[in-house]
Amino acid sequence: MTGQLRESEEIAARALESMGFKVIERRSKVIVDNVEVSDVDIVAERDGVRYAVEVKAGYVDVSSVRQAYVNSVLTGMRPLLVARGFSDEAAVAVARRLGVEVITLPDQLYVNPDELYETIEAAVEEALDRVTRPLSMCGRLSKEQVRVLSAIASSEDFMAAAKALGLSPDELGHVMEALRSQGVVPRGDFRAVRVSARLLLLCESLARQP
Incomplete structure (x- = not known):
């Protein structure tokens, strides 16, 4: 068998x-x-x-x-x-x-174990590529970009981030779209954006250390 x-x-x-x-x-x-x-x-x-x-x-x-x-x-x-x-x-x-x-x-x-492993591996690689791509902006962020990223990184969801920034949901949507076009945050759901923001802020803080 x-x-x-x-x-x-x-x-x-x-x-x-x-x-x-x-x-x-x-x-x-x-x-x-x-x-x-x-x-x-x-x-x-x-x-x-x-x-x-x-x-x-x-x-x-x-x-x-x-x-x-x-x-x-x-x-x-x-x-x-x-x-x-x-x-x-x-x-x-x-x-x-x-x-x-x-x-x-x-x-x-x-799906057999090998196929499952390959599927998971591909999904993980794609997710990592998406959330780490903005790291190319490390050391080049403006104060406003850092402010927005900090709010995103510390918020549970999109609405909480908008509230923390004093913006309406529509206004934050426009801000995030601008950040995406600048390569500062990835496309995807809020969770992916939050993970990326945390990684980029960590890199930014390390880059600014003397």
């Missing part, structure tokens, strides 16, 4: 439990006349009904539906597939005709 399939089974098990299923067994062997002929990825139960659950790391095709149906007949349990969706209309038609239920989970749940 591949690592990707093991991860998919863990995801499927957690999803089933969140839907009210109780996971009874994993990798349950299917025995016919004392011969192991197959296995069921997950045996689950809900409302007194047991399900033979087949988990697909990808999309459900006709072969997957047939396998789930055969396992259900051999085990006497209701067939259930957990996957990203159907691969084509043929799979949909066969599942409907054979009475195989399919639970579709969002693609995001199937």
